Amino acid sequence: MRWGFVLVLITYDVNTETSDGKARLRKVAKQCVNYGRRVQNSVFECILDNAQCLMLKATLEDxxxxxxxxxxxxxxxxxxxxxxxxxxxxxxxxVDETLIL
Structure with a gap:
């Protein structure tokens, strides 16, 4: 897959019945926050290039x-x-607007 910056919608469902699951949920959310904005509890909008997308996918899969x-x-x-x-x-x-502090 080859493209410039595109919007990728990432959704996830992490089983939180165990403490390990709750930890995985926090880790997945933290990674997604680094790349985009949370639009619903387990849904993120991320503007990514190909390299960022591959890196994020690999991180989340791990x-x-x-x-x-x-x-x-x-x-x-x-x-x-x-x-x-x-x-x-x-x-x-x-995710595509300038943040002024």
Missing amino acids: IIDKEVDSLRFYYLGNQYKTKIESIGVERGIK
Whole structure:
């Protein structure tokens, strides 16, 4: 896969019935926060280039337990603004806007 910066929607479901599961959930969320914005509890919008996407996928795969957890990546491309409709509360800052402190 070869592309510039694109919007990737990452969703995950981590089994939290054990303390190990709760730790995995925190680690997955922490990695996703490093790359994008949380739009729902287990859903992140990330603007990534190919290298970032491959690195994040590998990191998340190393964290999860593939027997009980799951990850999904939706590649929305660089024309994502025409593909997203949001109703209700917006969480966090938009990933493609400048943050002024």
